[in-house]
Amino acid sequence: MSDLIISTPYGLYCEPADIFLDPWQSVPKAIITHAHSDHARRGCGSYLCHHHAKPLLKARLGDINVQSVEYNEKIIINGVTISLHPAGHIPGSAQIRIEYQGKVWVFSGDYKLHHDGISTNFELTPCHVFISESTFGLPFFQWPPPDQVFQEIQRWWMKNKSEGVSSILFAYSLGKAQRLLAHLQISDSPVFVHGAVHTMNEACKAAGIKLPETLRVSEVYDNRLFKGALVIAPSSANGTPWLRRFGPYRTAIVSGWMALRGARRWQAADRGFVLSDHADWNALNAVVKGTGAGKVFVTHGYTETFSRWLCENGIPAAVLHSQYTGEQTTETETAEES
Numbered sequence: 001m002s003d004l005i006i007s008t009p010y011g012l013y014c015e016p017a018d019i020f021l022d023p024w025q026s027v028p029k030a031i032i033t034h035a036h037s038d039h040a041r042r043g044c045g046s047y048l049c050h051h052h053a054k055p056l057l058k059a060r061l062g063d064i065n066v067q068s069v070e071y072n073e074k075i076i077i078n079g080v081t082i083s084l085h086p087a088g089h090i091p092g093s094a095q096i097r098i099e100y101q102g103k104v105w106v107f108s109g110d111y112k113l114h115h116d117g118i119s120t121n122f123e124l125t126p127c128h129v130f131i132s133e134s135t136f137g138l139p140f141f142q143w144p145p146p147d148q149v150f151q152e153i154q155r156w157w158m159k160n161k162s163e164g165v166s167s168i169l170f171a172y173s174l175g176k177a178q179r180l181l182a183h184l185q186i187s188d189s190p191v192f193v194h195g196a197v198h199t200m201n202e203a204c205k206a207a208g209i210k211l212p213e214t215l216r217v218s219e220v221y222d223n224r225l226f227k228g229a230l231v232i233a234p235s236s237a238n239g240t241p242w243l244r245r246f247g248p249y250r251t252a253i254v255s256g257w258m259a260l261r262g263a264r265r266w267q268a269a270d271r272g273f274v275l276s277d278h279a280d281w282n283a284l285n286a287v288v289k290g291t292g293a294g295k296v297f298v299t300h301g302y303t304e305t306f307s308r309w310l311c312e313n314g315i316p317a318a319v320l321h322s323q324y325t326g327e328q329t330t331e332t333e334t335a336e337e338s
């Protein structure tokens with residue numbers, strides 16, 4: 001039997017169902033794992049995603065033709081059974097399971113194992129062939145416990161607050177920003193957000209995700225309100241005139257890349273907090289092993305290293321070309337929206 005999912009110039013493609021998975025070009029029919037910009041592109045004829053991803057996709061892509069389904073709900077196209085399974089990456093994120101003629105392939109999209117309080121927890125999905133991300137596919141990447149990181153962030157903010165200094169956290173506008181809001185103790189202090197974060201907060205609320213109230217920076221007319229406050233913004237706002245409003249402030253980047261020595265300095269921030277919505281090295285290995293897959297393809301990240309490691313450890317693996325980028329230090333698409 002030929003491969004059930006192949007890489008084409010338009011994106012990953014399932015030929016028997018004639019449908020693309022997270023395509024990077026405009027195609028007639030797309031299934032989308034999640035609403036991050038490297039997985040959800042404009043211009044497709046129709047989109048299929050999880051219910052929670054639908055308002056997020058609409059917020060990012062505008063008025064699109066999108067159908068949504070529940071996790072584990074089966075859709076049959078040309079005799080191919082397709083279902084979505086929680087990926088734990090961001091709200092509405094899914095792995096795509098495709099079953100055809102007795103063979104099961106799973107495309108992971110992006111995933112993580114830590115419970116983040118806003119996404120449905122990752123579900124291990126047994127398969128014959130697993131297509132995995134490997135954004136942090138080096139043994140070096142081992143995440144600290146997220147609760148410890150939230151406490152560090154809280155302490156940093158409280159110290160800044162006691163000195164009358166604003167705390168500006170740079171984080172992905174979709175996923176990371178809401179994860180921070182869900183975990184930080186913000187009851188007695190207002191939290192301000194950049195417009196890009198505000199848009200994604202509203203879309204998450206439309207998906208039924210509970211988030212604390214925040215204030216949009218552009219709707220505040222008295223800059224004194226920012227004194228000692230917490231502000232959440234995409235990293236594209238770092239180093240821009242947008243920061244001038246906040247008076248004395250300190251900045252921090254929240255990203256898995258902050259585990260790298262020097263990463264904080266390259267990005268010119270005062271602090272770096274190691275928190276990722278991607279699997280670390282141990283989680284990648286646990287998931288690949290747990291699927292029981294006899295063959296693994298690796299789409300993005302440290303693809304060569306991770307696939308070589310799997311081969312050396314008895315799991316046949318290869319790189320599958322894609323244009324996904326995984327977690328980046330800068331989110332470029334949100335720069336204009338303040």
Ligand SMILES: [Zn+2]
Binds near residue numbers: 036039326
């Ligand atoms: Zn993602």
